[in-house]
Amino acid sequence: MLDTLKPIPPDAILGIMVLYRADQAPNKVDLSVGVYQDEAGRTPVLECVKRAEGEVYSAEDSKTxxxxxxxxxxxxxxxxxxxxxxxxxxxxxxxxxxxxxxxxxxxxxxxxxxxxxxxxxxxxxxxxxxxxxxxxxxxxxxxxxxxxxxxxxxxxxxxxxxxxxxxxxxxxxxxxxxxxxxxxxxxxxxxxxxxxxxxxxxxxxxxxxxxxxxxxxxxxxxxxxxxxxxxxxxxxxxxxxxxxxxxxxxxxxxxxxxxxxxxxxxxxxxxxxxxxxxxxxxxxxxxxxxxxxxxxxxxDAGLKALWMEELEEMRLRLNGLRTLLADKLAERGTSTDFSFVANERGMFSFLGISREQVIRLREEFHVYLVESSRINVAGINQRNVDYVADAIAAVLQA
Ligand SMILES: Cc1ncc(COP(=O)(O)O)c(C=O)c1O
The missing domain is CATH 3.40.640.10 (Type I PLP-dependent aspartate aminotransferase-like (Major domain))
Known part of the structure; x- marks a missing residue:
């Protein structure tokens, strides 16, 4: 029965993840991931979740x-x-x-x-x-x-x-x-x-x-x-x-x-x-x-208020990073106007660069994004934003 199955190629994003992990460059940047990351590059457990989890755990009396x-x-x-x-x-x-x-x-x-x-x-x-x-x-x-x-x-x-x-x-x-x-x-x-x-x-x-x-x-x-x-x-x-x-x-x-x-x-x-x-x-x-x-x-009013604060922090960070990246690219005088990145919302945007430019970003600058040029803005932080902007400006120039 199983002989009829054809192999399914691995997910393209997972392939990029493997390349990223194998890359030893200290300045590598992962903009391909599908999850939120904080300034330190972590996907943290929210404090409201930690607290609620403790309460749920101690109140739980059955696993039915x-x-x-x-x-x-x-x-x-x-x-x-x-x-x-x-x-x-x-x-x-x-x-x-x-x-x-x-x-x-x-x-x-x-x-x-x-x-x-x-x-x-x-x-x-x-x-x-x-x-x-x-x-x-x-x-x-x-x-x-x-x-x-x-x-x-x-x-x-x-x-x-x-x-x-x-x-x-x-x-x-x-x-x-x-x-x-x-x-x-x-x-x-x-x-x-x-x-x-x-x-x-x-x-x-x-x-x-x-x-x-x-x-x-x-x-x-x-x-x-x-x-x-x-x-x-x-x-x-x-x-x-x-x-x-x-x-x-x-x-x-x-x-x-x-x-x-x-x-x-x-x-x-x-x-x-x-x-x-x-x-x-x-x-x-x-x-x-x-x-x-x-x-x-x-x-729980207290936990809900804490969640709303933590959610707002994530939202403001994402929107702030969008503006920051757009400004950094504008400072570099790139031929493309990236102000759209600041206006879009959520974690993802297309940079709108070619597949070849995406590959150059990866191979020459250790900046990883999916081939469609989709970036996760949450992968940017204060430490890497100038490097990322320089790398994008460089691949756009040549
Ligand atoms: C557009 C969209 N829909 C649905 C999902 C489902 O997410 P999950 O199954 O992890 O809740 C995702 C996750 O990335 C998404 O981006």
Whole structure:
């Protein structure tokens, strides 16, 4: 049986990681990683997580399964973060939430739900999008299409082209939108663009599918939820997937959720039972530890305030590094205007340089980024920013 399997080439980003680890240069810089890093290059455990973890640990008296839908306190906390309190969809009892193993688990459960509802469902992904969207959604049987999103030359969202494509999506199909901090391009929708998109989805019966993996890391917890809240107010059906990997720094604990908004309570109950049934069929029960930590943080005023402070610190660091790098590149008089890096949000941006220039950065300057020229701005710090700016300016010159 196993003879029929063909080898799958390793993930390109993992390949760069291997090269980076093998590089002995003391001045090497890794801008390829997919996780947040602090000034010292660490991906720390947040203090609020440490404290909540201690409390969870000492209160825990059993390792029996949590329910299929996960920790109810976690699910309530996530709903409130996503929708804000008093949102009509929540008040009307039209939101079904299931705790999932990370945002990836949420995407998978959501994809299976859409496929179960209609095996012909097509989902449109932004061009570009997070590469893992493809296998996650395809494995559920969904048919995937693409809509234009990022204009690589103008370094901005090509909203006209996006709107034109969404306007041609058929009723009942779905458009996957990054809630904020677009991965990989960092270019987010403005509030006016969210409104225009809500109009289009409403007019054409398109179901918004929002991947919300970075709440709190663009403009702040509330502002980042603008699109999610608007869509859930305007559209009868919305699928939202949240991740606590980045904003709680809980990557390996695998904490996320899928929240589905339905037109009425009766359909909400049907959706909830299907979500649980799908989760049961994929992994049976979600892991507990990370969700218990998040539930603890969100239900304790002191811990929540500490989390919000720590999240704000990460957000301000990312945005500060964006401005710093753009300024350093401007000082070097590069032929390319990099001010877009300061305007984009989240961890990722495309530098917009060629594959050859990316390779030169790696081979001559020990600066590692993925071949698409995507950088993780969190890999920059006060010690390496001048070196990185010099290296980019050098490869642009020759
Ligand atoms: C756009 C996007 N969606 C979802 C995820 C899922 O993250 P996780 O499964 O670690 O929660 C990520 C992680 O990098 C992401 O960038």
């Amino acid at each position: 399964y949590v329910g299929i839908a996960g920790n109810p306190g976690f699910n309530r906390g996530i709903e409130e973060l996503l929708f804000g309190s008093g949102h009509p969809a929540l008040a009307d009892g039209r939101v079904a939430t299931v705790q999932t193993p990370g945002g990836s688990g949420g995407l998978s459960v959501a994809a299976h739900l859409m496929h179960r509802a209609n095996p012909d469902t097509r989902v449109w992904l932004s061009k570009p999008s997070w590469p893992n969207h493809l296998p996650l959604l395809r494995l559920a049987g969904l048919r995937l299409e693409h809509y234009p999103y990022y204009d690589q030359r103008a370094k901005r969202v090509d909203f006209e082209a996006m709107a034109d494509a969404v306007g041609r999506i058929g009723s009942g199909d779905s458009v996957l939108i990054h809630g904020c901090c677009h991965n990989p391009c960092g270019a987010d929708l403005s509030q006016a663009q969210w409104q225009a998109l809500a109009d289009l989805c409403e007019r054409h019966g398109v179901v918004p599918f929002i991947d919300f993996a970075y709440q709190g890391l663009a403009e702040g917890l509330e502002d980042d939820a603008y699109g999610v809240r608007l869509m859930a107010e305007r559209l009868p059906e919305v699928v939202i997937v949240a991740s606590c990997s980045k904003n709680f720094g809980l990557y390996r604990e695998r904490v996320g959720a899928v929240c589905v908004v339905s037109p009425d309570r009766e359909r909400n109950l049907r959706v909830a039972s299907n979500l649980s049934n799908i989760a049961r069929g994929i992994y049976s029960m979600p892991p507990d530890h990370g969700a218990a930590i998040v539930a603890r943080i969100l239900s």
